[in-house]
Amino acid sequence: MASGQQDVEQLVARKYRHGFVTDIESDTVPPGLDESVIRHISLKKGEPEFLLNWRLKAYEHWLTMPEPDWAHVRIAPIDYQAISYYSAPKKNTDGPKSLDEVDPKLLETYDKLGIPLHERARLAGVAVDAVFDSVSVATTFKKKLKEAGVIFCPFSEAVREHPELLEQYLGTVVPTGDNFFAALNSAVFTDGSFVYIPKGVRCPMELSTYFRINAANTGQFERTLIVADEGSHVSYLEGCTAPMRDENQLHAAVVELVALDDAEIKYSTVQNWYPGDENGVGGIYNFVTKRGDCRGRNSKISWTQVETGSAITWKYPSCILRGDNSVGEFYSVALTNHYQQADTGTKMIHLGRNTRSTIVSKGISAGRGQNAYRGLVKILPTAEGARNHTQCDSLLMGSDCGAHTFPYMEIRNPSAVVEHEATTSKISDDQLFYCRQRGISEEDAVNMIVNGFCKEVFRELPMEFAVEAQNLLSVSLEGAVG
Amino acid sequence: MLSIKNLSARAGEHDILKELNLEVGEGEVHAIMGPNGSGKSTLAGVLAGRPDLEVTGGSVTYRGHDLLAMDPEERAREGVFLAFQYPVEIPGVNNVYLLKAALNAIRKHRGESELDAFEFLAIVKERMKLMQMDDSFLNRGVNEGFSGGEKKRNEVLQMAVLEPALAVLDETDSGLDIDALKVVANGVNSLRSPERSMVLVTHYQRLLDYIVPDFVHVLSGGQIVRTGGRELALELEERGYDWLRAGADAA
Numbered sequence: 001m002a003s004g005q006q007d008v009e010q011l012v013a014r015k016y017r018h019g020f021v022t023d024i025e026s027d028t029v030p031p032g033l034d035e036s037v038i039r040h041i042s043l044k045k046g047e048p049e050f051l052l053n054w055r056l057k058a059y060e061h062w063l064t065m066p067e068p069d070w071a072h073v074r075i076a077p078i079d080y081q082a083i084s085y086y087s088a089p090k091k092n093t094d095g096p097k098s099l100d101e102v103d104p105k106l107l108e109t110y111d112k113l114g115i116p117l118h119e120r121a122r123l124a125g126v127a128v129d130a131v132f133d134s135v136s137v138a139t140t141f142k143k144k145l146k147e148a149g150v151i152f153c154p155f156s157e158a159v160r161e162h163p164e165l166l167e168q169y170l171g172t173v174v175p176t177g178d179n180f181f182a183a184l185n186s187a188v189f190t191d192g193s194f195v196y197i198p199k200g201v202r203c204p205m206e207l208s209t210y211f212r213i214n215a216a217n218t219g220q221f222e223r224t225l226i227v228a229d230e231g232s233h234v235s236y237l238e239g240c241t242a243p244m245r246d247e248n249q250l251h252a253a254v255v256e257l258v259a260l261d262d263a264e265i266k267y268s269t270v271q272n273w274y275p276g277d278e279n280g281v282g283g284i285y286n287f288v289t290k291r292g293d294c295r296g297r298n299s300k301i302s303w304t305q306v307e308t309g310s311a312i313t314w315k316y317p318s319c320i321l322r323g324d325n326s327v328g329e330f331y332s333v334a335l336t337n338h339y340q341q342a343d344t345g346t347k348m349i350h351l352g353r354n355t356r357s358t359i360v361s362k363g364i365s366a367g368r369g370q371n372a373y374r375g376l377v378k379i380l381p382t383a384e385g386a387r388n389h390t391q392c393d394s395l396l397m398g399s400d401c402g403a404h405t406f407p408y409m410e411i412r413n414p415s416a417v418v419e420h421e422a423t424t425s426k427i428s429d430d431q432l433f434y435c436r437q438r439g440i441s442e443e444d445a446v447n448m449i450v451n452g453f454c455k456e457v458f459r460e461l462p463m464e465f466a467v468e469a470q471n472l473l474s475v476s477l478e479g480a481v482g
Numbered sequence: 483m484l485s486i487k488n489l490s491a492r493a494g495e496h497d498i499l500k501e502l503n504l505e506v507g508e509g510e511v512h513a514i515m516g517p518n519g520s521g522k523s524t525l526a527g528v529l530a531g532r533p534d535l536e537v538t539g540g541s542v543t544y545r546g547h548d549l550l551a552m553d554p555e556e557r558a559r560e561g562v563f564l565a566f567q568y569p570v571e572i573p574g575v576n577n578v579y580l581l582k583a584a585l586n587a588i589r590k591h592r593g594e595s596e597l598d599a600f601e602f603l604a605i606v607k608e609r610m611k612l613m614q615m616d617d618s619f620l621n622r623g624v625n626e627g628f629s630g631g632e633k634k635r636n637e638v639l640q641m642a643v644l645e646p647a648l649a650v651l652d653e654t655d656s657g658l659d660i661d662a663l664k665v666v667a668n669g670v671n672s673l674r675s676p677e678r679s680m681v682l683v684t685h686y687q688r689l690l691d692y693i694v695p696d697f698v699h700v701l702s703g704g705q706i707v708r709t710g711g712r713e714l715a716l717e718l719e720e721r722g723y724d725w726l727r728a729g730a731d732a733a
Contacts, residue, residue: 429533430570434624437530437566438584438640439558439591448583452574452623 028087033080035059038187041086045156045190048163051170058176058186065180071343072372072404073312076248078285083250085188085221141205148204150234151196155223158194165196169227173256173293173320181252182289185221189254192222197232197263206462208237224255228263230296235266237465248276248311253288261296261323266304268461269317270469273309275476278367280339283311290317291347294326294355302329303346304460306469308476311340316374318347321355321383328357331457333469335476336369336401345375345406350383350416359390362454365401366477372404379416386413392422395453397446397477425453447474483508483679484529484549484648489540490704491528498524500704501540506648509676513690514683515715516701517723522683523567525701526652529681530564531557544648558584559591561647565637565654567683572624577636578606580624581643588644609642613669630657638669649673650681655689667692687715700726 029040038059042052067078145152151162158166176186193209209224228234251273257265267290276283286309292301303317319328330346348357363371377388394403405422427449435445451458451470458466484506491499498521506512516522527535529542531554542549549557572580585605586596597605603620610619613635625633634654641649651670655663670693674680682695690698690712698715700708700723707726708714718726 428570431572433530433532433554434566434570434572435580435584436554437558437564438580438644439555439587440580440583441555441587444583444587448575448580449572452572452576455574 028084031082031084033083033085033188037085041188041190044086044088045159047159050163050167051159054171054176055187058183059188061177062180062183062187065177065183068180071314072370072374072406073314073341073343075285075312075341078248078250080184086190088190144204149198149201150203150207151194152207153194155189155192155194155225158225162194162196165227166194166225169225169256169258171256173258173291174254174289179289181287182254185223185252185254185289189221189223192224192253194224195226195234195236197226197228197234199229200231201229202232203234206235206237208239210239220249220251220253222253224253225258226256226265226267227258228260228265228299230260231262232260233264235462236268237462238267238269239272239468248283248285250285251287251310252285253290255288255290255317257290257292257301259292259294259296259299259301259323259326262298263296264300264302265292266302267292267317268465269303269305269307270461270465270472271305271307271309271313272472274311275309275340276311276338278338280311280368283340284309286310286313286315288315290315291320292318292328293320294323294328294352296326297323297352298325299323300327300329302327302331302460304329304331304457305333305344306454306457306461306465306472307332307334307342307344308472310342313340313342313344315344316346318349319357320349320351321357321386322351323355324352325354326352327355329460330357330359330361330375331460332361333364333454333457333473334362334371334373335364335473336366336371337476338367338369340367341370343372343374345373347376347378348388350377350379350386350388352383354385355383356386357388359388359392360456361390361392362457363392363394363403364397364450364453364473364477365394365403366397368400370402370404372406374406374408376408376410377418378410379413379418381412383413384415386416388416388418390418390420391456392420393453394422394424395450396424396426443474446477450474450477483510483545484681485541485543487541487543489525489528489542490538491524492536492538493524493534497538498535498704499528502701502705504699504706506679506681508679509674510697511674511680511682511693511695513695513698513715514681514701514706515685515687515698515718518685520701521704522685522701523652526564526567526650526681526683529557529648529650530554530562555587558644558646559588563641563644563646563649565634565641565649565651567652567654567656569625569628569633569637571626571628573626575624576620577622577624578603578620581606581640584640585643606639606643609639612642612672613639614665615639631659631662634658634666635662635669638666642669642673645673645678647677648679648681650683652683653685654682655684655686663689664692687719690715702726 038055042055174182177183195207197203259265273284273286294301301319307313321328328348334342334344336342346359359375361373363373365371373392379386392405396403403424407420409418411418431449432445436442450473458469461469486504488501489499490501514522537550582602589596694712698710699706
């Protein structure tokens with residue numbers, strides 16, 4: 001062939017593996033959004049009045065907000081009245097008391113996804129909460145966690161069992177009116193996970209939530225709140241999949257993290273929502289607000305994300321470094337193939353003295369994918385001795401894709417040290433030929449090179465997830481070189 | 483082992499090899515010498531299957547197979563190894579990881595079991611001693627930040643681990659100081675065997691002081707214009723290439 005460039009341009013096309021639909025009866029409210037829908041959701045969930053009022057306030061605020069248009073993405077208008085805001089698998093009782101009561105079809109779904117909910121078939125030492133459409137279907141390892149004093153339960157259960165904790169922390173990191181999608185989520189969120197780690201406790205296992213969109217024409221609006229009390233430590237993993245559908249589906253989640261003095265939260269995401277087909281039809285709109293508050297001294301919040309799915313990804317897991325000596329980290333791999341678009345990055349807001357942040361972003365663009373890094377480093381006058389290091393690397397495969405970097409810096413303290421490095425590279429024909437000359441197939445060579453590019457991020461992931469992330473990348477890139 | 487007949491090849495718009503003929507028998511070491519631009523590296527590249535080179539005529543038979551019909555990775559698995567003139571850097575990919583993947587791809591092709599990390603490391607460490615390389619090589623990125631000499635040494639290390647039947651070394655001596663040259667030559671010499679053939683592409687006869695070839699060929703204008711023994715290299719050292727170039731034109 002005339003040039004290996006053409007090889008590279010062909011390297012992207014295996015089928016999405018999680019695109020099946022579970023045939024299960026569900027209780028879905030008709031499409032549309034008004035106050036009555038919100039009251040309906042709140043009633044279904046048996047929520048206390050403060051929460052209903054909180055939702056209604058968010059809804060009122062949302063009505064006044066324009067949809068944001070500053071991201072580097074092209075998006076068809078979303079008809080918010082065409083979405084159903086609540087869908088739950090139908091079941092006899094209010095909720096399963098144990099795994100035995102969970103619909104076998106749901107368990108089968110999670111087995112297909114490789115997420116065994118049966119504790120006996122568990123991933124070693126990982127407790128899983130699974131959210132199917134709008135409700136949480138099962139949380140494993142409850143007993144063991146309870147012994148450690150750790151609360152890990154569906155959000156709707158926390159509403160009933162721990163309303164005082166919710167009232168204290170909900171919306172304190174991402175206020176109801178924070179942004180358009182956060183406001184929408186606050187009004188209509190249906191379930192999610194709640195985690196509380198008591199003082200001085202090191203959570204005895206990795207916690208994990210698996211999100212699954214199944215029903216058609218629904219949105220998924222889950223809410224996760226993690227509170228790490230003084231001196232505690234937790235590692236939390238999140239995975240996401242959805243069936244293949246021709247229409248776009250909206251996923252607008254909110255995640256709030258609170259770390260008190262000397263506490264540490266490590267939050268890892270492997271996002272594999274349905275990305276749409278190779279012509280850009282269908283796929284999930286992934287508009288997520290994630291923010292961590294390092295509220296206490298010496299606290300640490302670390303975000304690691306591997307974003308391979310979704311038609312459009314729009315998220316900026318951020319850290320507010322309020323406590324003195326607190327540490328924020330953001331490690332990201334975002335891959336866009338075919339017509340996928342990603343506008344992702346982070347915000348590091350330095351308020352406390354000697355606060356430190358690290359940003360490592362790896363963007364991979366293939367096909368006609370568009371990948372933007374957007375990041376803000378803000379050092380306030382109070383943040384004496386703050387430091388930031390940012391590294392943004394882009395890898396391009398083929399000539400029809402794009403990589404964009406939008407770094408913003410606001411430095412208002414002269415003692416700050418802020419560094420920014422950025423590179424853009426291509427997988428070269430010479431690299432591919434070198435590997436092939438050593439006996440390695442072209443596809444394996446591409447995977448090897450891409451994984452090498454992402455290494456700094458993958459090593460931040462817990463072991464099981466690191467393997468999954470590598471596999472996911474190779475699946476997402478299959479066919480990108482032919 | 484290798485039979486090249488009337489091979490013509492081009493790079494982009496330029497015809498480089500013009501009906502080149504070469505026979506390499508089992509266990510033989512052939513040196514290909516010639517002035518810059520004579521087609522030495524193109525010949526090495528065509529044998530390895532460089533995608534940007536186009537074969538326009540002739541045939542290459544390797545152990546009874548049509549080499550030109552095979553993909554680069556297939557050739558490698560069948561025992562063809564190219565030591566690159568300019569080994570490429572692959573950031574973040576571990577040197578030893580690439581080598582293990584390569585060895586296991588070749589073993590799998592041969593129907594042998596894949597080696598685990600321990601078995602593999604034992605082999606690599608032994609070969610590294612031969613090349614006087616320290617353990618830090620194992621964990622660095624492929625050629626990442628390597629000096630010119632380190633890159634060449636790494637190429638020969640890979641050859642020592644992969645144990646090819648036909649090794650093509652493209653200017654493996656260029657850019658080496660005399661100490662590094664000795665190490666590389668020593669490594670290559672230790673790999674000489676009755677089952678292994680080698681083609682050494684070189685600009686200078688210096689390398690041949692250390693690796694003594696069975697045959698020396700002079701490549702000029704895309705053809706082999708003179709074949710001889712080791713003494714031909716010495717003659718070239720003394721007289722340069724011009725007298726042969728002129729002879730080629732006259733022929």
